[in-house]
Amino acid sequence: MFGYIKPVQSELLVKENEFYKAVYCGLCKEGGRKISRLTRFFLNQDFVFLCIVRMAVEGEKTSSKIKRCPYCLKKKCMVCESRSLIYTAAAFGILLYYKFLDDYRDSKGIKKLIYRICLLFAGRIKKRSSKLYPLLDGQVSASLEKLYGLEKSNCASPDMAADCFAKVTGIVASGNTEGENREILEECGYHIGRYIYLIDAFEDSERDYEKGNYNVLNLYYSSPEEVYNSRDIIRTTLNDSIMAFCRAYEKSGGSSLDNLIYNTAQLGSKAAFEKSLLKLKGNSHNTER
Numbered sequence: 001m002f003g004y005i006k007p008v009q010s011e012l013l014v015k016e017n018e019f020y021k022a023v024y025c026g027l028c029k030e031g032g033r034k035i036s037r038l039t040r041f042f043l044n045q046d047f048v049f050l051c052i053v054r055m056a057v058e059g060e061k062t063s064s065k066i067k068r069c070p071y072c073l074k075k076k077c078m079v080c081e082s083r084s085l086i087y088t089a090a091a092f093g094i095l096l097y098y099k100f101l102d103d104y105r106d107s108k109g110i111k112k113l114i115y116r117i118c119l120l121f122a123g124r125i126k127k128r129s130s131k132l133y134p135l136l137d138g139q140v141s142a143s144l145e146k147l148y149g150l151e152k153s154n155c156a157s158p159d160m161a162a163d164c165f166a167k168v169t170g171i172v173a174s175g176n177t178e179g180e181n182r183e184i185l186e187e188c189g190y191h192i193g194r195y196i197y198l199i200d201a202f203e204d205s206e207r208d209y210e211k212g213n214y215n216v217l218n219l220y221y222s223s224p225e226e227v228y229n230s231r232d233i234i235r236t237t238l239n240d241s242i243m244a245f246c247r248a249y250e251k252s253g254g255s256s257l258d259n260l261i262y263n264t265a266q267l268g269s270k271a272a273f274e275k276s277l278l279k280l281k282g283n284s285h286n287t288e289r
Contacts, residue, residue, distance in 0.1 A: 002044065002046065002196060002200050003044035003045050003046055004045075004046065004195070004196055004199055004200070004269075004272040005045055005046045005049045005192060005195075005196065005264060005265070005268055005269065005272070006045035006048075006049070006264060006268050006272075007020060007260065007263045007264040007267070007268050008263060008267040008268055008271055011263055011267055012259070012260065012263055013259070016259060016260045016263075018078060019064075019080070019257075019260065020048065020052070020260060021077070021078065022064045022077075022078040022079055022080040023048055023051055023052055023055075023080045023082075023085075024043070024045075024048050025067075025069070025077050025078065025079045025080070026079045026080035026081060026082065026085045027043055027047065027048060027051060027085055027088060027089055027092075028040045028043055029067070029079055030085040030086050030089045031043060031089035031092065031093070034086055034089060034090070034128075034132070035089050035090060035092075035093045035125055035128050035129055036093065036121075036124065036125045036128060038121060038125060039089065039092060039093055039096065039125060042092075042096055043092065046192075046196060047088055047091070047092045049192070049261075049264050049265075050088060050091075050169075050172065050173050050189065050192070051082075051084050051085060051088040052257055052260060052261060052264075053173070053185070053188055053249065053261060054084045054087070054088065054173065054177075054185060055082055055084050055257065056249075056252065056255040056257040056258070056261060057177075057181050057184050057185050057188070057249070057252040057255075058084065058177065058181055059255065060082050060083065060084060062080055062081065062082045063080075063081050063082075064078045064079060064080050064081065065078070065079055065081065066078055066079075067079045086132065087132075087133065087175065087176055089129075090128075090129040090130075090132045090133050090136070091129070091133070091136060091172045091175060092129075093125040093126060093128065093129035094126050094129045094130065094136060094137050094140055095140065095168075095172065096122055096125060096126075097119070097122040097123060097125060097126035098140065098141070098144050100115055100118045100119050100122045101119060101122075102144075102148070103115045103118075104116060104118075104119055105148070106213055106214075133175060133176060135175075136171070136172070136175050136176075139171045139175075140168055140171060140172065143164065143167050143168045143171060144168055146164050147161065147164040147165055147168070150164055151214045154214065154219060155216060155219075156216065156219035156220050157216070157220070158198060158201070158216050158217060158220055158237075161197065161201075161216040162193075162194045162197045162198050162216075163194070165193050165194070165196070165197040166189075166190045166191070166193035166194040166197065167190065167193070168193060169189040169190065169192055169193025169196070170186040170187070170189040170190035170193060171186070171189070172189060173185045173186060173188055173189025173190075173192070174186035174189060180251075181252070184248060184249070184251050184252050187244075187248035187251075188245055188248045188249055191241045191242070191244040191245035191248060192241075192245055192265075194241045195238055195241040195242060195245070195269060198217075198234065198237060198238060198241070199238055199269075199272060199273060199276055201215050201216055201217045201218075202217060202227060202231075202234055202273075202276055202280070203276035203279055203280065205217050205218050205224040205227040205228070205280065206224045206280060209223070209224045217234070224280075227280075228280050228281070231277060231280075235273060238269065238273055239269075239270075242265050242266060242269045245265055246262065246265060246266070249261060249265075
């Protein structure tokens, strides 16, 4: 996952922003303690958001403590404590391995060697994560292999490719839960995953085209220029995914974390798209020069 889903801090209450940072620090600390210290270098906001959604749907009671940051011993920070933290850290460890595997398959030359070395370390992280949640690795692996098959066959359907990745995030979001909560979390994870896959393809369309990498939007629209020209259609598609997420989350009945979750989903997703739009626009101007 790629770090697109994060809140707009200026629209949060102080206590909500502090809670978000406490969850981030909690994931960093639990990942380092239970999985590997290396996970701290790769942690992104997508997993922080999924963890918060999981806490809300499951109705978890959380607590926070002031602890020293392992990277800056002089700094003290609020660290959230919750059972969802351990699960999310393990899920992140498993997906981190497959992210490196995907990069290894797509790379050439010296970069392929670098990702090969990364895979050795990521493999150990996956092994520790899988010991905590044995079923998760197999489910994620099977779904990602289907996605890899679509990419190898140059699938030009955004719906098919995004659906495949969305099922992975649905599995990750709902793992180790039961009943109605599992259904809600799986649906929430699905729609967030669909958003992440499509916005990543949109933002990377120029780079993937230059490197000859698979990009479903480039195949569907024929070129990065046409991808950019279709930005309004893509924006609508992304908004539809976020609204579908919100409808799924509403089924949980709500919690004290609602404002933080809706802020991140609705405002954060729009901000991420505008940032991607500026990046693509800048790339197109540089190409023209």
